[in-house]
Amino acid sequence: MMKRNVAIIGCGQTKHGRLRDVNTSEMIAEAAWKAMEDANVTPDEVDAIVVGNMQGFGGIYDTELWAGELFGAPKPFLRITTGGTTGGSVAHGGYYSVASGLYDVVLAVAFEKHSDSKERGASTGLAHVAMANIFHTMQHGASIKWLVSLATGAATGVSAFQASCYMYRSGCGVKHLDMVAAKSRRNAAKNEYAHLRWPNCTPEDIAKTEWISYPLRFGHVCPASDGASAVVYAEEEIAKKKAERPAWIKGVAAYADEPNLMGENSQGTAITDLSEQLQCIISAREAYQRAGIKNPRKEIDMAEIYQPFPHQELMFSERVDLFDDGKAWIALEEGQTEIDGSMPLDPSGGVISTNAIGSSAMQRVLECALQVMGKAGKHQVPKDVKNAVAHGWGGATNFTTITVLGDSPRR
Amino acid sequence: MEKREITQVSGMPIVAGFQWSVGKMMERFIKSFAERKILAAKCPKCGYTYVPPRLRCGKCYTKIEEENLVELSGKGTLIGYTTAYVQLDGKGNFLDLDKPKMVGAIKLEDSDSTIFMPLGEVDPKDVKEGIKVEAVWRKETKGEIADIVYFKPAR
Amino acid sequence: MAEKKQTKYKTKETIATEGNWDVGEYKYKAWKHHEEFKDGLKQKKIVGSICSGCGRVFVPPTYICGRCFRWIDERIVVSDKGVITGFVLSTPMRKGMKILGMDPVEMGVVAEGEVLIPCLVKFHGSDTIVQTMLLNVDPKDVKVGMRVQAVWAEERKGQLSDLEGVEPIK
């Protein structure tokens, strides 16, 4: 069966940070309008809209029911939400909407407004992922000391444990986490939409920040941001008319594994090494196969990895087969993953610098599209970008979205 | 289907609180309540007039700026209503009201949106679609949504 | 020297409206897997479930095997010795530190200066990890792969706290 070629023809995002001069619907509309203007389409040319965010953070259920008319109603809306990968799942929803042949032009917008939650950072939503499990465990007499140790030790949730798993598996040290965090902050300084921007930040700057809980420091971790990001998809003929260099979607995949750390109501779950990330390995293979990419390390020119915590840039760049298992820190030390390196990772500054959770995985796809289209401005990588891979993780590090973009449609 | 015994898991008294920034347009709208003024956003292109005001027209997608704000009279027409005999308590339970409350769908003069407001100083028997209503303000308005206490039939 | 500081993007404030979501009001339902697990702990046993399809062992007991897509009805007891597969070191606890609205040191739950070590333990015979606490160890020596054994409460009351944590096997 001949698959329909689909491309991103327009990208739009708000500045990410603490956005208190807009309400949620205006924030979403701003990104949606910027994407439509970038794609030079009017709302009437848009056939359907895919939208998503992590509902518990903003306190609004199905925000598009209130916000929808600001950028398109009456029109078909589809809400897709999958935790941290929401932005990537919304991006896949937009792709599938056009690839299915049901629609020709589709707008996909993802967002989050953490500052609308009274609790500091993103704790409302994050703690709430496992709230039922915690209630259940406390009801069965778990000790207060255990609860306190979780709240202090694993405040950052699954990722805190995962960092130690990965450091054992790869042999990398805390200094490599400092290096990744510093690189992200420097790259973010070249990205006007990023939340935390620190020109010429060094690993030593990061090393001076307080520990949250070993091995993660405050300097390592992502902020809780407000922000929205959107892309416009089009089928092949329209894409060629609307954009001189569309970003073609060559392959998508989003596999799920057993939840890490715990199951429903804290039942056992058979994942012992949280850094294995089998679903990311499978998603990458499937997406490369659909994209017709045989050797990712040669054919992929850059990647946007979803890395709210620095060990994840190293870990997931290995799981998407850009480096050997456990060896990404060598490429980091050799500067391969710098913005001007042979395999730039997260030239946008990544999730360490900007994390509006619903929007983050969409930003990875959007940033790769900008790089392929040559429209990334100050943080455009110097090398020619023919193929790029956008990654997202979510859930209890058991969801992964992979999107492979390129400068030519699949034949 | 094998039945597996279940236990009820009761939550701990945790309430997630929210503080939604309303944005520039809504801030002007709410603050103008202090002077007992109701502002609406009139789309410069198609004229559709939104209350509360907004930054983009949903009918013709034109941008709406602060200079497109117009002041409404505070009078309107009742286009729909219901009498409430229960009220949600925020925890998911419907509590019986000792005295029924009226809720009205009101189209303010010179605006196209419908706003949903409590009705007061009225006997449910006399309420009919089409009657004229007007806003009743708190004695001491402070620029808050609660400044409008209810709408009552206009004299 | 270029501007050295980290900048955070933020805009002007506008007024905010408020609202609540009563997350504590949800009445969840669960199976009795923790009852089974607790009963085992009372007798110093680590109880799990074993899938008749793939033989994988889940601790605490799990009722559905996602691989074989079948109910798991058989139970099994696994060793109370195991290995650490992941851990975190908290910062030393100080009086006045507020955690979840509590002051743990003040309450005597933890000692002044104590480093809390949440960890992941894979008990021998189990295919899963149990998230508990690493006790009686110098934080400097903690590494993935350490061999540990269960630390049982003096007087076990059939509660999850009967398993206080794990400690290194000397």
Added chain:
Amino acid sequence: MNRKIAIVGYAQTHHEHDPPNTREGMVFEAAKGALDKAGITREAIDTVINVSSDYQDGRTISNLFLVMAEGAYLKDESKVEMDGAFGVLYAMMRILSGNHDTAMVVGVTQGSIFSPHQISFYTLDPTFDRQIGLLNDISAAAIQARMYKNKHDVSDEQIAMVSVKNLVNAASNPYAHRKIPDLNVKKVLGSKLYYDPIRELNISPISDGACAVVLASEEKAKEITDAPVWIKGVGSCQDSYLRDRNLLKLESLEIAAKKAYEMAGLKNPSKEFDVAEVTERFSHEELMIYEALGLCSEGRGKILIETGVTERKGQIPVNPSGGALGADPVLATGLVRIAEAAKQIRGEAGKYQIQGVRQALAHGQTGLCAQSNIVFILGGEE
């Protein structure tokens, strides 16, 4: 459509309020049941679409801990957080794209753990309507019902007839939650008044339940079953927000239905499908749905219910299964409508089977006053 898609399996739990079952147990029961119905194993499924809601389940990332129970272990999985029928649309898109050949959609809601009416309140504009605090799905529907009654001179009795039809129909549906075989208009009008004119028996019950539907491409469907139910047409649309839309009509449902009819090649819809399973959260909504689907002209819904046109033995039976008034497991309700429509086509509807069903309509909705709607046209083998 560049590829034909069929429904090859479906299953649902018995919908009740607060049954002794866990969320995970219901999902597993529905998913396993749908696979068994299709006669295939989990391995034959390429992609799984979960339909659940963070607010309904009280869990941020509501599909996280359901991966194993819904059969999505090491599968391409996503989640649609709207009525289950939208999940079928997304699963269809994934097969039509060519990336997948089979898909399973699994929807669940345990209404008893937190009131869906309270959750409907959270969809309001937080900067204004939510601060005034009067609106929720029932009070908004009551205002709509009043306006609709006045505009078209519809009586409370005529609206109550919808409840009587559906709750009597539900009595012969083993999966329905609320069954009142001896219901009559008087009893409906005697039930507890919430927001005038809406009473207890005008409102869909708060049910706990799950439903799963298995879809397959044409080639795969023919391997799996000799009674595939083809998806002939689908259309969806979302209306503007409550303050800026026409409450007297379900305009987005009109647009969705027109699109589905066009795709299915229906020239005279009300004559060309033999049964309809619609999602009526309130009795008056079913009358407005008749009009939006083009079964009659605007305001004439009351005539159809009064003259029995939509009864089981009527000309266009609507909700022989009892509809949402019979059972409303919120996000699974639209999926149940699709499963019930498929049952009618395969002649598997038992006591409420309509004779000679070749084409069926299924409808799902979400949002206050049915703001967002989706319509499917299903057909048996030609």
